[in-house]
Amino acid sequence: MSLVEFEVGKNASVPTAPLTVLREDDTADPALMPEVSDEDLRAIYRTMIQTRTLDERMVTLQRQGRIAFYMQSTGEEATTVGSAYALRPGDWIFPCYREQGAYLWRGATVQEMAHQCYGNYLDYTKGRQMPVHYSFRHLNIVSVSSPLMTQVPHAVGTAWAMKLRKDPYVTMTYFGEGSTSEGDFHVAMNFAGVYKTPTVFFLRNNGWAISTPASVQTASENFAMKANAYGFEGVQVDGNDVLAVIVATRRAVDKALRGEGPTLIEALTYRVGAHSTSDDPSGYRTEDHVSPWRDKDPVQRFQRFLAKRGLWSPEWEAELQERFKQEILEAIEVAEKTPGPAPETIFEDVYAEKPRFLQEQEAELMESLQQTKAEGAR
Amino acid sequence: MNIIQAVNDALKIQMRQDDRVVVMGEDVGKFGGVFRATVGLQQEFGEDRVVDTPLSEAGIIGTAIGMALYGMRPVPEIQFMDYIFPAIDQIINEMAKFRYRSGGQYTCPVVIRTPYGGGIRGGHYHSQSNEAYFTHTPGLKVVVPSNPYDAKGLLLAAMRQDDPVIFMEPKRMYRAAKGEVPEGDYTVELGKAKVLKEGKDVTVIAYGSMVHTALEAVTKAEAEGIDVELIDLRSLVPLDLDTIIASVEKTGRVVIVQEAPKSTGFAAELIALINEHALLSLEAPVVRVTGWDTPFPYTLDLEYLPSADRVLQGMRKTLNF
Ligand SMILES: Cc1ncc(C[n+]2csc(CCOP(=O)(O)OP(=O)(O)O)c2C)c(N)n1
Numbered sequence: 001m002s003l004v005e006f007e008v009g010k011n012a013s014v015p016t017a018p019l020t021v022l023r024e025d026d027t028a029d030p031a032l033m034p035e036v037s038d039e040d041l042r043a044i045y046r047t048m049i050q051t052r053t054l055d056e057r058m059v060t061l062q063r064q065g066r067i068a069f070y071m072q073s074t075g076e077e078a079t080t081v082g083s084a085y086a087l088r089p090g091d092w093i094f095p096c097y098r099e100q101g102a103y104l105w106r107g108a109t110v111q112e113m114a115h116q117c118y119g120n121y122l123d124y125t126k127g128r129q130m131p132v133h134y135s136f137r138h139l140n141i142v143s144v145s146s147p148l149m150t151q152v153p154h155a156v157g158t159a160w161a162m163k164l165r166k167d168p169y170v171t172m173t174y175f176g177e178g179s180t181s182e183g184d185f186h187v188a189m190n191f192a193g194v195y196k197t198p199t200v201f202f203l204r205n206n207g208w209a210i211s212t213p214a215s216v217q218t219a220s221e222n223f224a225m226k227a228n229a230y231g232f233e234g235v236q237v238d239g240n241d242v243l244a245v246i247v248a249t250r251r252a253v254d255k256a257l258r259g260e261g262p263t264l265i266e267a268l269t270y271r272v273g274a275h276s277t278s279d280d281p282s283g284y285r286t287e288d289h290v291s292p293w294r295d296k297d298p299v300q301r302f303q304r305f306l307a308k309r310g311l312w313s314p315e316w317e318a319e320l321q322e323r324f325k326q327e328i329l330e331a332i333e334v335a336e337k338t339p340g341p342a343p344e345t346i347f348e349d350v351y352a353e354k355p356r357f358l359q360e361q362e363a364e365l366m367e368s369l370q371q372t373k374a375e376g377a378r
Numbered sequence: 379m380n381i382i383q384a385v386n387d388a389l390k391i392q393m394r395q396d397d398r399v400v401v402m403g404e405d406v407g408k409f410g411g412v413f414r415a416t417v418g419l420q421q422e423f424g425e426d427r428v429v430d431t432p433l434s435e436a437g438i439i440g441t442a443i444g445m446a447l448y449g450m451r452p453v454p455e456i457q458f459m460d461y462i463f464p465a466i467d468q469i470i471n472e473m474a475k476f477r478y479r480s481g482g483q484y485t486c487p488v489v490i491r492t493p494y495g496g497g498i499r500g501g502h503y504h505s506q507s508n509e510a511y512f513t514h515t516p517g518l519k520v521v522v523p524s525n526p527y528d529a530k531g532l533l534l535a536a537m538r539q540d541d542p543v544i545f546m547e548p549k550r551m552y553r554a555a556k557g558e559v560p561e562g563d564y565t566v567e568l569g570k571a572k573v574l575k576e577g578k579d580v581t582v583i584a585y586g587s588m589v590h591t592a593l594e595a596v597t598k599a600e601a602e603g604i605d606v607e608l609i610d611l612r613s614l615v616p617l618d619l620d621t622i623i624a625s626v627e628k629t630g631r632v633v634i635v636q637e638a639p640k641s642t643g644f645a646a647e648l649i650a651l652i653n654e655h656a657l658l659s660l661e662a663p664v665v666r667v668t669g670w671d672t673p674f675p676y677t678l679d680l681e682y683l684p685s686a687d688r689v690l691q692g693m694r695k696t697l698n699f
Contacts, residue, residue, distance in 0.1 A: 068499035119677035127677030130501035146503035147461060148433065181432035182464060209433050211409035217432045284409045340677045350672045357641065361670050365681060372687045 018236035018268050021243035026304040034246045036085075042311055044085055044105075044242060046320060048077040048299050051101040053324040054110060055273075058117060058131075061332065062277040067117045069131045073098045075240070075272030078298035079204050080174070081105050082245030083265075086253055087172055092140045092162075094155035094173035096148070097132050098204065102174070106139045110327050114335035126349070127341040149175060149182035152201070156188045159197035159262075170198040170256040172249075177266075178209020180226070181217050189264070193230035198256035200249065201227075201264040204239065206271035211284035227264035239267030240298040243305075269298070343369060379559040381552050384526035385415045385491065388533040389453065391563055393423050396451060399537065402429040403438055403455030412457055413493060413552055439465035439490065443473050446486045446542075453537060459494035459546065460503045466511070473542045474517030486542045489533070493549035495587050495637055496669075496683055501676040507586075507638035507669070512544045513614050513647065519543045520614040521568060524589035526557045528612055531566030539568065548587035555590065569616030573625070577607035580693050581625040583648060584635040585611040588684060592635050595689035604693055614644055622648070623655045630661035631696040635684050640668040662699030665692040 021032045036044070055072040062070045073080060080101030084093070093102060100113065112124070116134050119127035124135050125143065135143035142158075145151060155173035162169045179185065180203065192199045203223055207214050220226060227234030233255075237248040245267060252263035270293035274281050306312035347354060347362045354362075379387070393399045401416055401423075407430035410417030420428035431438050435456055442452035456462045462469070473486045496505030512520050519541050523529040529547065536543040548555075574589070575596060584592040589610045596606045607625050611618065626632055632652060634645040645666045652664055667684045675682050 128502070128673070128675045130499070130504070130676055133501065146501070147463070178433040181434040181437065183434065183436050184464070209404070210412065211405045212430050212433065216430055278412070343678060343681045346670060346672055346675050346678050346682060358671060361640070365670065368685075368688050368691055369681070371691060372685075375687075 018238045019244045019248055020238040020241050021247060022238075022241040022301055022305055026301070026308050028243055028305065032244070032247055034243060034250060036243075036246065038309075038311055040085070041306060041309075044081055045302055045306055045312070047081045047101060047105045048242070048302065049320045050104050050110070050324045050327075051077045051081065052299060053321065054100060054104070054113065054328055057325070057328045057332070059273070059277060061117075066336065067131050069277055070117065071097050071132045071276045072273045073100055075293060075297065076204055076206055076269045077101045078242035078245055078302065079202070079239045079267045079269055082242040083172065083174075083200075083202050083249045083267075086246050086249035087170070089140065090167075090169045091253070092142065092155070092158055092169065092171045094142050094151040094158070094171060095134075095144055096151070096174045096176060096179070096204075097144055097146070098176075099174050100132075103134060103136060103139070103141060106136070106141060108134070108136050108139060108141070109331075111331040111334060112136070114328070114331040115338065118335040118338065119340065120335060120338040121341040121345075122335075122338050126345055148179035149184040149188075151175070152188040153184055153191065156192045156195075156197050156199050156262075159192070159199040159256075160195050163195070163198060168257060170200055170253050172200045172202055174202045174204060176209060177203060177205040177207075177214045177223055178212060178217055180223060189227065189230040192262040193232050196259070196261035198259075199262040200252045200256065201262060202249070203264060203266045204269060205266050206269050208271050208275065208285070210275045210279060211281075222266060224264055224266040227262075232262050232264070234264040234266065236266045236268060239269030240296045240301060242298060242302050270296075379526045380554075380556050381523070381526050381529045381547060382413060382415050384530040384559050385533060385547065386417060386419070387559070388530045388537070389416065389419060390422070392534060392537045393419065393427065396537075397427075398449060398451040400427050400429065400445060400450055400452045401455070402431050402442060402452060404431060404433055404457050406430060406455050411455060413549065415491070415547075416455065435461055435463075435465040436468055439468040439473065439488070442488045443468060443476070443486050446488045447476070447484055451487055451537060453489045453491060456490060456492040458504050459492040459508050460506045462490075462492060462508065469512070469518070469542075469544075470515050474515045477541070478517060485540050487540045489536045489543045489545055491533075491545045491547060493552070494546045495548050495550055496674055496679055497550040497587065499676070499679065502673045505674040505679065507636075509544075509546060509614060510638060510643050513644055517542065518615065519568060520546065521612070522546045522548070522586040522614060523612060524548060524551065524584075524586055524610050525555050526559045528566050528572070528610075530559055531564050532568065532612065534563065535565040535568050538565065546586060550587045551590060566612070568613045569618055571612055571618035571621040572610045573607065573621065574610050575606060575608040577605040578629060579605040580631040580633060580696055581607045581609065581622075581629045582633045582635065582689065582693070583609045583611060583622065585614065586637070588635040588637050591684055591686055592689055594686035595693070598686060598690045599693055604697065606693065617651075619651060619655065622652065626652055626656040627659045630659050632660070632664040633689060633692040633696060634664060634666050635689055636666065636668045637683060638669055639671045640666060641671050643668060662696040665696050667692045
């Protein structure tokens with residue numbers, strides 16, 4: 001095929017319709033239904049509810065001025081929970097900042113997350129990072145960084161190392177469609193293609209990068225097709241269909257484990273809430289952008305599917321809602337009462353050993369604080 | 379008027395006068411910027427001159443350079459100075475060096491506006507003061523206003539000269555610093571410091587947000603009978619050395635306040651210059667009050683940032699030497 005004949009968007013390896021399992025009538029397409037036990041189906045739903053409850057509560061806390069900042073994932077729970085479900089514990093996650101569903105699925109506790117959002121001394125990042133910038137070494141979830149896309153080359157490097165060490169694991173990295181405009185995206189995709197690394201690129205296309213719509217980020221027909229230029233497969237999946245997300249992610253993981261290299265998954269979803277608690281979407285979009293997506297809510301859709309299968313009841317729902325609300329309230333109470341990190345901890349973890357100049361600066365800070373305190377007491 | 383409104387005003391004035399001016403960046407158009415500094419510009423000047431770009435700092439600065447080479451006057455915004463690094467190659471190796479490496483055939487009059495600094499509960503990545511990377515790069519001018527009057531006048535001056543400028547906006551003071559700003563056109567010359575208060579005991583040098591911390595310290599010092607001379611640098615490159623040296627010769631004692639980490643920061647350069655030009659006037663070693671040599675912490679941000687108390691303690695140290 002000559003370049004002239006090549007039509008954007010008509011590339012054969014990107015199917016025209018996104019992969020979907022949940023049908024209009026709330027049943028699953030039997031040809032595509034992934035093998036997931038009833039117990040797991042309920043556990044997945046449970047984590048989606050837990051994620052949503054956590055988000056709602058944290059946004060409220062921020063409004064009350066009790067935490068400084070928060071980023072909710074409302075409407076995107078299927079992408080994070082479904083994709084994390086398809087991983088094994090030895091697989092590594094390189095998150096963006098909206099993947100709380102994946103953390104909870106992996107076993108992060110709401111208490112750990114509350115400590116982080118309060119930046120107290122029990123926060124694993126020792127109060128050094130803003131809220132939602134989690135780090136869970138014990139869960140193979142790598143520390144969140146605000147600068148966008150920087151985690152994606154790391155995910156390729158770690159996958160490359162897994163391959164070099166012959167370890168049967170993959171890396172999964174999450175990012176928004178907006179950040180694909182950064183150079184790091186293209187750099188990472190290229191290395192992953194060249195070295196056939198066992199990497200799953202999970203792109204949450206939620207329509208918006210703060211106020212900038214996805215259409216500003218690319219002239220391509222979709223994001224999935226970008227993988228083709230780097231020599232591997234890209235797929236689009238209905239990101240509000242948790243079963244479809246599981247299917248797509250499992251395929252990508254299995255393929256990576258067979259040594260067949262990376263996959264780019266573009267999950268079509270929508271950022272129903274504000275970008276962050278610092279954002280006011282009414283400045284750039286109207287409710288009619290949002291409302292069609294409320295009808296496609298991933299939690300509701302999955303709930304109706306479970307109900308049809310007899311795996312959901314209003315009583316169970318009420319119990320979940322109550323349990324998670326309680327869980328978060330208790331976690332917040334503990335986190336709020338936990339003191340912040342001690343001032344001298346500023347100087348820890350800069351280097352493996354504290355150099356002399358930092359020891360001196362530490363002494364200077366402590367002396368200054370003491371002097372201020374003494375004068376305040378006068 | 380506050381600093382955001384002053385910046386907005388300057389952009390509007392210049393865009394009305396000069397149709398080569400293009401504002402570009404992440405969320406600057408329809409929304410008017412995450413800090414709202416470009417509100418209303420797209421409505422007035424259209425989508426071709428106030429552009430919501432793809433999310434790529436390297437792309438924003440790289441293409442701004444290309445526009446400038448062709449005679450345009452781009453004023454890109456980098457949403458937070460912490461996010462300038464994807465564009466660092468374009469800024470340091472390209473923008474700064476075009477004039478020199480082409481023997482003066484090509485120039486890059488690009489003014490990069492970017493909010494910097496801590497104290498807004500932003501953690502590592504919404505708090506940094508990165509001026510030293512840029513003051514260390516020959517070919518760049520670095521401007522840091524502390525108040526609305528200067529913000530407007532300096533930005534207008536920056537947009538009317540022919541070198542690339544890093545225009546650092548103190549985000550902590552964006553709304554907090556208010557002041558009288560004349561309507562219409564005026565400029566504040568780049569490379570001229572301002573003596574905010576005259577005094578004879580000790581010179582305090584600051585820029586950007588730290589001017590406000592220093593002002594607080596001055597009030598405390600006066601209560602102790604210390605007569606402070608306070609200098610707001612306003613621009614780091616070019617630097618108003620004459621004003622600094624004249625003050626040092628008068629007071630013999632200096633405290634420099636800098637929010638950025640201590641080692642090899644801009645304060646170190648000021649000390650070197652003072653030593654070169656006024657060593658024999660000094661009565662005491664110059665004191666630096668700075669951020670610590672650590673990444674910017676989240677919870678302990680106030681312990682990290684120079685406080686008025688630390689500035690005051692620094693003044694006492696030079697006086698008791
Ligand atoms: C390098 C860099 N530039 C700018 C920002 C500021 N910023 C934070 S989030 C964001 C939008 C990201 O959109 P997208 O990648 O689509 O992810 P989403 O928020 O939709 O999940 C921007 C511009 C940043 N964090 N890092």
